[in-house]
Amino acid sequence: MNTTKPNLLLDRRFSPFFWTQFFGAFNDNIFKNALVIFITMKSFSLGSVSSEQMVALCGGIFILPFFVFSATAGQLADKLSKTRIVVWVKIWEIVVMSVGAYGFINDRVGVLLVTLFFMGLHSAFFGPVKYSILPQLLTREELVSGNAYVEMGTFLAILLGTLLGGLLIAHIALGRWLVSAVVLAVATAGLYASQRIQPLGAAAPSLSIQFNPLPLIWDTMRRIHAHRSVFVSILGISWFWFFGAGMLSILPSYCKQYLQGSETLITLFLALFSVGIGIGSLLCGRLSARKLELGLVPCGSLGISLFCFDLFLVGSPGNLDTVDRTIGTTILGFLTTTDGLRIAVDLLFLAISGGVFIVPLYTLIQQRSAKEERSRVIAGNNILNAFFMVCAAAVLVILFRLEFSIPQIFMLFCILNVVVTTYIYIVVPEFLFRCLSWGITNLVHRVEIIGSDRLPMEGPAVLFCNHMSYLDWLIIASACPRPIRFVVYRNFLQNPLLRWIFRDTRVIPIAGAEENPAILDSACKDIATELRNGQIVC
Template sequence: MSYSSKHLIADRRFGPVFWTQFFGAFNDNLLRNALAILIIMKSLTVGGLSSSQMVALCGGIFILPFFLFSATAGQLADKVSKSRLIFWVKVWEVALMILASCGFLWESLPILLIALFMTGLQSTFFGPVKYSVLPQLLQDDELLSATAQVEMGTFFSILLGTVVGGLLMGIPREGPWLVGLVIIGCSVLGCLASSVIRPIPPVAPQLRIQWNPIPPTMEIMKLTYREESIFLAILVISWFWFLGSAFLSLLPPFCKEFLQADESVITLFLALFSIGIGLGSLLCGRLSRDRVELGLVPTGGMGMSFFAFDLFLAGRPEMSAAGSGGISVAVFLSTFEGLRIAWDLFLFSICGGIVIVPLYTFLQRKPDPAERSRIVAGNNIVNSIFMVAAAILLVGLFEVGCSISSIFLFLAVINLGAVIPAYRAFPDFFLRFLCWLIANFMYRLQVTGTENIPSEGPAVLVSNHVSFVDWLLIASACPRPVRFVMHYKFFEIRLMRRFFRDGKVIPIAGIQENPQILREAFLQITEELRRGQIVCLFPEGRITRDGTKRKFRPGVEWIVRKFPAPVIPIALNGLWGSFFSRKYGRPMSKPFRRFWSRIAVAIGKPVPPHEVSAERLHDLVSELQGE
């Protein structure tokens, strides 16, 4: 594990931001849950609404500011110093928690509703800086770990706040004032944490703030539409919140109506959901190797659909662990069905954490720094729309008589429909991650020199050609998607054709075989480099038949003359004699050899375009091989 993933919370740059958001999310959820319990216990209402309608109304009151003021909040976060904005937002929170405490002590619903709306407004102004501040404090290679820990901390604080709110309100007489004491104390702790965030200069001080929320909202939505990849990332994030809010809304009636379980099982489910998101966030950091692995998004999405579908199977009435009255956690977990449902929910949540972290990290890295906070604000607006849509959808499905288990099935199916566009948006990232999984399953890869791959901009990779999986190992080792150049005959394999097309593989032929394909290949290589992509060539022209490296062909020289780009030599060691090599004759015709053997991928330093020659690259690859 890298330094960033082990020590970031203790780091002076990140720790204060983490604890500021942790105490803020804890307070939000403690306040909301305590208010919901108070409304139900005391039958507090306005306008003749029922207690259940009041609880639903509270959710709408809290989320309303996200619709109205996210755009203005995004503008403000880009205009002023984010560190000072966070501090004053947290001072505002202290005042709001004092107001809410008075509402709990006096059992005044109007005061509590005002405090709830203002807390939602305060969260609206904190939202854009919560993520956009990180790129100004941390290095690029630390962002993914930081985002994973923010997500883990957020969902753990949501769980903790929800549970503590319920426990405190369950204490006779002292409950309301204890709630007030805790929320004031946590708001003060959050304020203290925010006061030591490092000073951050504003990124767009010339920006004009529009206090009328409609024009900036329209402007920010246009900003999010402008770049397709950013808008698609926002849509997928919002879809996650759509599914998450739908699942959280379904858990209480699922426990009561289908499982005949008591409140302790609901608490268990909430705990599994929050802990699963947190663990999924951390797991994503490990799988991503501190890089933005958008390939994890469709992978996690498919996992969410699978476990939602199994919840449908396990949640049918005839399969539930129904008993007389409400069953406890111990009884519920003593049954096979109970364990299955708990694991489904837990693994569903882990997959959700895997989905969300790369997207939030992408949303921090991709936008222009001067627009980052407004992009995050636009994301918050779309998130809110999707969460409201989820609530409306559930009301409609219940209205037409759908059972809860059938809704799980419905969500699993429509989520698969969302996974397909996610794959189409980032196919090369997904395929690269798939290559990494396959390569690390077959072999113990030892990769050195990844720091020699530029984080952005064009480059040409050249490697020795030992086996039919050389491309797979290079794709796994490279921190960016690679455009491989392969012999056009491989495209005639029907099963691989779609795979190569989605991976943007470039077909090539010898000049004697098909000069037209050769010309088109060089034109396509030049175009990919012009677009800032990485292209990989195997200059030997074919896989070695005797384990020795053949002379490099001069095609790479022509390429860098047409488009000057650095050339990076790569050496593959340990593949000769493998199942995919020609050492024993026809490859892949004998039993699999050397499973889990050590394979070394050595990446050399870039060679400037004006110094490139086929002979020099051949010698550099030989040096990397230790020859």
């Protein structure tokens, strides 16, 4: 059974959009990192604000537009053609980068900070389109692979943009000119790619636009909270950004304070984290067998906790003396030591687990949010993501004031990850149900699926099985790319554990005509209703 579409990056439906979003993230990070280094090298101050304070403010300046404008951006993305919005955003990016080039060339740090805000505005308006456009460009079975490529591209763009921004601005004589030329060139490449995205119709053309941000944000939060599985998926994604932002913030200090590492080792850590997310995203696409596989989410969260816990162990206070304090002088020296290799493996596989964790959550939001409000749901996700990243920075400030060591912070993040993800799986047991069915059909038993192409991707269908074992329903659930409404003998639901697992699968209890005719009649009516609603019943 073919599990991925290997030429998706070459597909004319997907490729222009992929490169559009890649160039956008790439340019954001070229500009941000070049600006941070530029302010640091020049020791700029703005009034009473020191250069160190300005560097700290850069992150807040970039994130602020996500709070204020994401809800409006979501409305526009639902009301108007997403293709047109992408092109407008790319034109805006060229204008903003032109202003940024002026700021770099003329040493106008105030202009550069304004430019950074406008780049955040650019990303805030692109964000709702970035994920809501995929269901219009791709088929349902291509959606997981599409999200995997987008996540891979995003984190590789962050890595490459951060590295290139630092390299360009470090050139003493031509740094400002090089950064200016490159950001304009990348913005132009993004516009070129955006103009090749296929034209798309508006999802909700009659939607009226509101511009007051506060009630609009409240309405967006209410909208995402209305669907439980969508809301907890957004919570999971936001938690991942909290975790990722926190980890990336403390890795430089961990490298310098605990490993005596150089800037090259910090770059290695960033590369391991970014590449790991990309690998995990692609791995998730392959393991999902071209369908939304929520069972991979618990696997990803387990990996995050385990490898984060091992980072605590390798650098815990009781074990710190065994770490060679000189291993961080070079990358080769670091990787040729036992503890150095262990830390690198932990970071890589932690990030791979993160990629496996996050891709199904994005796909669930896309598939289970209504077409006419999908962009607004994605906008709500972006607002919460930004809020959680700001919270991560605030939490780290508090932890450092409380004199937490970095290994202790690793341990705290591990515990928080267990708490948050456990809450998610309790609220929506479907994640554990799918994990159980995926594990049985992929790890315990090697199940060969024949005739899956006969299952309709839309519309009603009835599945009959001969019920050879109590695992039948798990195997069928794993094999089917769509949710199934199982008809289950009512006595099975008397078990509290089974009742909890089945809660979100909307099973239909049934009984014999002589045993309980009322339950039988109710089951027949429920089956008819589910089929009228286009569901699969087994």
